[in-house]
Amino acid sequence: xxxxxxxxxxxxxxxxxxxxxxxxxxxxxxxxxxxxxxxxxxxxxxxxxxxxxxxxxxxxxxxxxxxxxxxxxxxxxxxxxxxxxxxxxxxxxxxxxxxxxxxxxxxxxxxxxxxxxxxxxxxxxxxxxxxxxxxxxxxxxxxxxxxxxxxxxxxxxxxxxxxxxxxxxxxxxxxxxxxxxxxxxxxxxxxxxxxxxxxxxxxxxxxxxxxxxxxxxxxxxxxxxxxxxxxxxxxxxxxxxxxxxxxxxxxxxxxxxxxxxxxxxxxxxxxxxxxxxxxxxxxxxxxxxxxxxxxxxxxxxxxxxxxxxxxxxxxxxxxxxxxxxxxxxxxxxxxxxxxxxxxxxxxxxxxxxxxxxxxxxxxxxxxxxxxxxxxxxxxxxxxxxxxxxxxxxxxxxxxxxxxxxxxxxxxxxxxxxxxxxxxxxxxxxxxxxxxxxxxxxxxxxxxxxxxxxxxxxxxxxxxxxxxxxxxxxxxxxxxxxxxxxxxxxxxxxxxxxxxxxxxxxxxxxxxxxxxxxxxxxxxxxxxxxxx
Amino acid sequence: xxxxxxxxxxxxxxxxxxxxxxxxxxxxxxxxxxxxxxxxxxxxxxxxxxxxxxxxxxxxxxxxxxxxxxxxxxxxxxxxxxxxxxxxxxxxxxxxxxxxxxxxxxxxxxxxxxxxxxxxxxxxxxxxxxxxxxxxxxxxxxxxxxxxxxxxxxxxxxxxxxxxxxxxxxxxxxxxxxxxxxxxxxxxxxxxxxxxxxxxxxxxxxxxxxxxxxxxxxxxxxxxxxxxxxxxxxxxxxxxxxxxxxxxxxxxxxxxxxxxxxxxxxxxxxx
Numbered sequence: 001x002x003x004x005x006x007x008x009x010x011x012x013x014x015x016x017x018x019x020x021x022x023x024x025x026x027x028x029x030x031x032x033x034x035x036x037x038x039x040x041x042x043x044x045x046x047x048x049x050x051x052x053x054x055x056x057x058x059x060x061x062x063x064x065x066x067x068x069x070x071x072x073x074x075x076x077x078x079x080x081x082x083x084x085x086x087x088x089x090x091x092x093x094x095x096x097x098x099x100x101x102x103x104x105x106x107x108x109x110x111x112x113x114x115x116x117x118x119x120x121x122x123x124x125x126x127x128x129x130x131x132x133x134x135x136x137x138x139x140x141x142x143x144x145x146x147x148x149x150x151x152x153x154x155x156x157x158x159x160x161x162x163x164x165x166x167x168x169x170x171x172x173x174x175x176x177x178x179x180x181x182x183x184x185x186x187x188x189x190x191x192x193x194x195x196x197x198x199x200x201x202x203x204x205x206x207x208x209x210x211x212x213x214x215x216x217x218x219x220x221x222x223x224x225x226x227x228x229x230x231x232x233x234x235x236x237x238x239x240x241x242x243x244x245x246x247x248x249x250x251x252x253x254x255x256x257x258x259x260x261x262x263x264x265x266x267x268x269x270x271x272x273x274x275x276x277x278x279x280x281x282x283x284x285x286x287x288x289x290x291x292x293x294x295x296x297x298x299x300x301x302x303x304x305x306x307x308x309x310x311x312x313x314x315x316x317x318x319x320x321x322x323x324x325x326x327x328x329x330x331x332x333x334x335x336x337x338x339x340x341x342x343x344x345x346x347x348x349x350x351x352x353x354x355x356x357x358x359x360x361x362x363x364x365x366x367x368x369x370x371x372x373x374x375x376x377x378x379x380x381x382x383x384x385x386x387x388x389x390x391x392x393x394x395x396x397x398x399x400x401x402x403x404x405x406x407x408x409x410x411x412x413x414x415x416x417x418x419x420x421x422x423x424x425x426x427x428x429x430x431x432x433x434x435x436x437x438x439x440x441x442x443x444x445x446x447x448x449x450x451x452x453x454x455x456x457x458x459x460x461x462x463x464x465x466x467x468x469x470x471x472x473x474x475x476x477x478x479x480x481x482x483x484x485x486x487x488x489x490x491x492x493x494x495x496x497x498x499x500x501x502x503x504x505x506x507x508x509x510x511x512x513x514x515x516x517x518x519x520x521x522x523x524x525x526x527x528x529x530x531x
Numbered sequence: 532x533x534x535x536x537x538x539x540x541x542x543x544x545x546x547x548x549x550x551x552x553x554x555x556x557x558x559x560x561x562x563x564x565x566x567x568x569x570x571x572x573x574x575x576x577x578x579x580x581x582x583x584x585x586x587x588x589x590x591x592x593x594x595x596x597x598x599x600x601x602x603x604x605x606x607x608x609x610x611x612x613x614x615x616x617x618x619x620x621x622x623x624x625x626x627x628x629x630x631x632x633x634x635x636x637x638x639x640x641x642x643x644x645x646x647x648x649x650x651x652x653x654x655x656x657x658x659x660x661x662x663x664x665x666x667x668x669x670x671x672x673x674x675x676x677x678x679x680x681x682x683x684x685x686x687x688x689x690x691x692x693x694x695x696x697x698x699x700x701x702x703x704x705x706x707x708x709x710x711x712x713x714x715x716x717x718x719x720x721x722x723x724x725x726x727x728x729x730x731x732x733x734x735x736x737x738x739x740x741x742x743x744x745x746x747x748x749x750x751x752x753x754x755x756x757x758x759x760x761x762x763x764x765x766x767x768x769x770x771x772x773x774x775x776x777x778x779x780x781x782x783x784x785x786x787x788x789x790x791x792x793x794x795x796x797x798x799x800x801x802x
Binding site for chain 1: 696
């Protein structure tokens, strides 16, 4: 018997239609992945099954769980269903757990609610062991902050499966996790689904994860299912142009131009020499000496003119600290960082002569602009570094030229950042970095927050700008596929140290360091497709 | 716009119009005595009645609004003028010794009961509207410094600040160019609330005779004058009392309404 089936599900919020005629089935023990780009309605599908849609949402259609229509249930019956028959795993394990309650309490809470009379503590211990947190190593009295991100996500999964639900909904369950942790959590979800014969409705934007996990795939766009089918069939035989575009964009390889042989590749542009950066940890007791945490540990490397270098590593490995040190925003405790022979950090008053040779593009396309300034003013911010900043007509011409170089139109100069989409904002960020023609650009996770199709276009833009401006850049990312497509040389960072570096293809195809090997093995890969 | 905001705007506007109008016109001269008509209840000639010297209460109320507004306005101005830069400065040196000094000095001022210090200041330098302004203003400084620092700290963590630092801008420039416009809505709301507290404080000081001195009318002193006559002429106490209540309520509603209206999260939901 079909576990979950939706028939002609239509959801609208206000006048906006967010789901259009969505129909799909999930059989027991089956993993169904819903994929698509942001705004495609994949999360809305999950929320409508749980009847947790935002206020004011209008739903039409049938949602049948084991043949019973959930839409005809009262709120009290729905509360019974949630947790007992349907479990849900959220994206961000940090916010899905209550920070002031122990993990044992949080897992047993659902058991008390839905299965009165059973020994909640024993069930909790058993459930936590099943998700890989055996109580002898992880006592039930632990608090969420004492666990790592992956362990927290295991607790969230334990909460979801504690009552043995028939259906598990996972909304981007691994998006906030590192690749090695992601692989473990995906394995766990797969194992639990098979052991319990649950149906798993998995929502994810990551096609490599989908290809690896799902039995069936639903591809959504603008609230509609554009294509669905068995994973292998669908991958082999894609029909809808949107599906094809999505898969090709995920595997997109930007064409980097070869380095101009004329450029001087002997003297390093950026040279980092035995840099160390410590942070002081809070004192463990009043009179104890505060311990130091070494975020960047004896890091040395050079970037030569014209080189496109990648830096990969998982969260907490010291990438961001190193970036700030290179930008001269923070001081290193020992070692030197020099740009073109001059130190990047010059005390409180920034050294403008060094700063003007270096610009940065940040990850968050929403947070990296002052929302109250117009684009014109935003992208001219680095002019502050120039002693002879262009004014009047010359300034306007330069703004227009730079906006055109990043694929926007000169009229956009008068708009505010909220009038642009995420990809367009990232273009503005690149325009801001390029307007003073820096010698080195640092891309700090610059495409991580973007949808795959937008990401492919931004990568092409960067490759195109390489051709036009002979860019030298340091591209920092956790995504090996992106780094592979956009860099010549890559460095792998773990626990504050650079553990491996070399030509990108060589490092990723034949890693020699154990950590690099595990990283490469854990990154989900799309199977090769015939085009 | 919410109902609160409209009601608050309405009440505040009435007070401001009454104060403004009093410069060019009042029903009677607020200081001219007319003993035969003393202690009149509200009637067609004296709309809100007369006091024990036969002076028109409505006229005194309108001129008194001027005093209240002037004192509260300048006091809030002192708070913003000194408190906001101090808060921005502290936030830009987060964790440093300047931050510590500014914030501990704030705590020190907070530790004193404000009205008692206001009495101390007026007792030393004499009772006048100017001294009342200074006394109330000093206690506005830490309020604004703290609110500014708190909101500024979260803005300092945003990426566009990092971008500005990469562009070589110093912390003073970033504070005024990027931080201040982004904390302005919080400050506007705080200013309306401090404004209403300023009006209350001025009324309290005048009530104990330490605020504006005769013949300048003031709502607080009108209440004090009415105290002994409350059994024979209750309107003398009710009229200024209600004026204070409605003004303060209006400003608080305005502050609340503005907070909701300026909240960027709600703004996004609207557009």
